[in-house]
Amino acid sequence: MRARIAAVAMVTAGIAGLTAAPAMAATATSGTDTAVCATVLNRPCISHQADGEGIVGVAQVSAEASQLTMVQVEVRTQAAWGSPWETVATATTVQFGSAKAVTPRVTATAPRIICATAGPALDVSKQTTTCTNPF
Structure with a gap:
């Protein structure tokens, strides 16, 4: 019985760690509200810019100059917790080297998250997706 309880506790902790990890590794913002990317290649970093007129999702990815890179950012909302x-705004950029995408401004008051997918445009298996925590 104790072994089962311990196993359930370990699985629960593992799931909680996996769901929290993408948001912790994803975003850092500077004083000018632009995303500051980590030096990890092909891993998107995400941020948002909010004001009284709405919210804009921003995603950046660092890549080698010779790589055709894709970055897609989405603003998603929920009707209720x-x-x-549901995706309410999206933007995609494909170019050689590092890339950045910015969504159109949306006015959503429901719970929101920003998600980004980025990596080599020609190799979907090497693309990475990450999301913020709801805000």
């Missing part, structure tokens, strides 16, 4: 996430 627990309902499915």
Whole structure:
């Protein structure tokens, strides 16, 4: 019985760690509200800019200059807590080297998250997706 309880506790802790990890590794912002990317190649970093007129999602990715790189950023909302996430704004950039994408401004007051997918444009298996925590 104790072994089962310990196993359930370890699985629960592992799931909690996996769901928290993408948001912790994803974003850092500077004083000018631009995303500051980590030096990890092909891993998107995300941020958002919010004011009284709405919210803009921003994603950047660092890549080698010779690589055709894709970055896509989405602003997602929920009608109510627990309902499915729906994409309300998206932007995609494909170019050689590092790339940045910025969504159109949206006015959403429901719970929101910013998600980004980035990496080599010609190799989907090497692309990475990460999301913020709801805000």
